[in-house]
Amino acid sequence: MTYADPSDLVRGGEVHRDLFVDQKLFDQEMSNLFANCWVYVGHESQVPKRGDYYATTIGSQPVIMVRQKDGTVKVIYNRCPHRGVQLVNEGHGSVGPMFRCPYHAWTFNTDGSLFGVPVKDGYKESGFSESCASHGIEGVATHVYRQFVFARLAREGIGFEEFFGESLTTIDNMVDRSPEGRLEVAGAPLRYMHYCNWKMLVDNQTDTFHPMIAHESSAGTVRKIWEESGAQGPKPMVVEVVLPFTAKHEFYVEMGIRTWPNGHGHTGTKYSIHSDYTLPKEYTDAMEAAYGAERAEAILQEARHNTVYFPNMTMKGAIQTLRLFKPLGPDRTLVESWVFRLAGAPDELLERSALYNRLINSPTSIVGHDDLEMYERAQQGLKVSATPWVNYQREFHPGERYDSTQLWSGQSEVQMRNQYDAWVKFMKPAVSGEEVQA
Amino acid sequence: MTVTKQDLVDFVYAEARMLDERRFEEWLTLFAEDGIYWMPLHHDEPNPKLVTTLFHEDLLLLKTRVLRLMGERTFSQQPASRCHHLLQAPMVDRFDPDAGEFSTWASFLYTETRADEKLFYTGWVMHDLVLIGGELRIKQKKVQLIDCDAPHRNLQLFM
Numbered sequence: 001m002t003y004a005d006p007s008d009l010v011r012g013g014e015v016h017r018d019l020f021v022d023q024k025l026f027d028q029e030m031s032n033l034f035a036n037c038w039v040y041v042g043h044e045s046q047v048p049k050r051g052d053y054y055a056t057t058i059g060s061q062p063v064i065m066v067r068q069k070d071g072t073v074k075v076i077y078n079r080c081p082h083r084g085v086q087l088v089n090e091g092h093g094s095v096g097p098m099f100r101c102p103y104h105a106w107t108f109n110t111d112g113s114l115f116g117v118p119v120k121d122g123y124k125e126s127g128f129s130e131s132c133a134s135h136g137i138e139g140v141a142t143h144v145y146r147q148f149v150f151a152r153l154a155r156e157g158i159g160f161e162e163f164f165g166e167s168l169t170t171i172d173n174m175v176d177r178s179p180e181g182r183l184e185v186a187g188a189p190l191r192y193m194h195y196c197n198w199k200m201l202v203d204n205q206t207d208t209f210h211p212m213i214a215h216e217s218s219a220g221t222v223r224k225i226w227e228e229s230g231a232q233g234p235k236p237m238v239v240e241v242v243l244p245f246t247a248k249h250e251f252y253v254e255m256g257i258r259t260w261p262n263g264h265g266h267t268g269t270k271y272s273i274h275s276d277y278t279l280p281k282e283y284t285d286a287m288e289a290a291y292g293a294e295r296a297e298a299i300l301q302e303a304r305h306n307t308v309y310f311p312n313m314t315m316k317g318a319i320q321t322l323r324l325f326k327p328l329g330p331d332r333t334l335v336e337s338w339v340f341r342l343a344g345a346p347d348e349l350l351e352r353s354a355l356y357n358r359l360i361n362s363p364t365s366i367v368g369h370d371d372l373e374m375y376e377r378a379q380q381g382l383k384v385s386a387t388p389w390v391n392y393q394r395e396f397h398p399g400e401r402y403d404s405t406q407l408w409s410g411q412s413e414v415q416m417r418n419q420y421d422a423w424v425k426f427m428k429p430a431v432s433g434e435e436v437q438a
Numbered sequence: 439m440t441v442t443k444q445d446l447v448d449f450v451y452a453e454a455r456m457l458d459e460r461r462f463e464e465w466l467t468l469f470a471e472d473g474i475y476w477m478p479l480h481h482d483e484p485n486p487k488l489v490t491t492l493f494h495e496d497l498l499l500l501k502t503r504v505l506r507l508m509g510e511r512t513f514s515q516q517p518a519s520r521c522h523h524l525l526q527a528p529m530v531d532r533f534d535p536d537a538g539e540f541s542t543w544a545s546f547l548y549t550e551t552r553a554d555e556k557l558f559y560t561g562w563v564m565h566d567l568v569l570i571g572g573e574l575r576i577k578q579k580k581v582q583l584i585d586c587d588a589p590h591r592n593l594q595l596f597m
């Protein structure tokens with residue numbers, strides 16, 4: 001049962017308000033869009049040893065990312081096939097060699113296969129081997145790319161490489177910034193509750209036209225205090241991180257946007273607000289030793305702003321942060337912000353990442369407060385049924401296509417249009433486990 | 439100034455009252471020049487600089503926050519937030535007049551409201567105080583929430 005043909009809801013740079021407010025359409029996103037896409041689950045460093053797990057969600061579906069005996073990482077559903085109990089609670093932990101359901105002690109290997117059911121005799125003539133439960137815990141298609149773990153719930157669908165294509169270069173750049181080519185999650189994520197639709201946050205990632213307006217109160221104040229203090233000497237880390245937010249419109253126009261097929265894209269093709277950070281000599285030396293001077297310079301010059309990994313993850317390679325927009329309802333989104341340590345890099349870099357994450361993307365952020373205010377006002381404003389369409393036409397030209405890698409002006413709303421083009425594409429019914437067995 | 443234990447307790451109460459009454463600029467003067475306002479994201483957070491934390495603010499940042507709260511284009515403060523501190527009697531954990539160093543500990547309930555939204559927080563507040571020019575000043579104010587790692591809404595004022 002579907003709500004409407006999703007393609008009727010996206011037209012020529014306009015998107016229907018139902019995408020943000022309608023419960024049935026949200027449910028359809030959970031069953032179709034979030035199943036058809038490769039969705040970010042977690043980072044390998046969160047589960048270093050065999051049996052270590054991280055339990056989270058993909059759309060509405062509870063899943064577990066777990067380290068296997070052979071060292072690989074697999075994603076399985078967080079549901080005992082017996083009576084439905086979640087095998088582990090959300091968050092990190094270790095199950096050792098196998099999962100044991102806390103309700104009736106059914107046991108499972110870490111890949112989800114059934115190990116043992118108590119009172120075996122009781123199932124003798126039950127037809128258990130034909131049951132759904134006999135399959136064990138359902139697994140999910142899993143792909144690990146340079147320690148980043150993605151999963152696709154649909155049994156059949158687009159391949160990982162085809163889905164992400166050249167957009168993986170942002171992950172490459174983030175990992176390459178470690179002299180050892182390795183990242184580690186640093187500490188717990190910030191969790192920030194938004195009473196708005198998840199897509200508003202994704203739209204905001206490449207919204208180059210809002211910082212100087214919505215963030216005048218925070219970034220503008222830092223600039224004022226810095227200038228009043230004489231603006232002498234090396235900038236404190238805070239000033240270095242926040243000042244670029246006050247950059248003029250032209251800065252954002254010039255920095256450029258790149259779109260990739262399937263809804264991925266990024267701002268900052270030439271430079272970004274992250275370009276001018278001071279790098280300690282100890283770090284640039286380590287990079288040169290690892291990669292050679294030329295390649296090290298190329299890696300460090302690539303300072304992309306936000307990269308959207310459609311549907312719901314965004315990454316800042318230049319500063320090693322990642323945000324995940326977890327949809328909870330048409331007007332509910334949980335934002336998780338993670339920071340990463342570059343293995344082999346001095347602490348100063350992690351300190352800046354942690355500072356950035358806290359100052360810009362957190363419930364205690366003076367910048368994020370104003371973003372949230374805008375999203376929530378939009379969520380309320382979109383109740384107006386008399387104006388059904390939301391506008392994304394800045395620098396739109398009819399016939400615009402998104403099926404190859406392309407460069408655009410930094411002020412275009414093209415990446416948002418790219419996302420809605422992908423939204424229509426991946427809203428088609430997903431091939432679920434159930435359908436495959438039927 | 440000879441500091442008594444009662445002075446420390448009075449200081450903590452007076453500070454909370456200042457925040458309830460939105461006397462933010464006055465509140466900033468309570469901090470030592472290298473004073474820090476810290477709210478961990480973790481329990482037993484070892485080094486707030488190398489993990490994400492909720493607040494770890496020096497005077498530059500605190501001043502930014504206070505100025506921003508009063509700005510005309512601070513959209514998330516239209517309407518403005520209000521806050522209420524309910525403190526248990528502070529206990530004096532460290533009393534060292536010779537070194538000029540003191541620490542207090544108090545349990546609290548904090549309420550922040552904005553428009554129709556009301557947020558409740560529960561935790562412990564630890565003040566490290568020092569004597570500067572005969573006056574007590576905040577070296578560090580650490581606010582440990584019981585559910586620091588929960589999903590939070592905007593936290594706009596100060597606990």
Ligand SMILES: [Fe+2]
Pocket residue numbers: 204210211214215367371
């Ligand atoms: Fe913003």
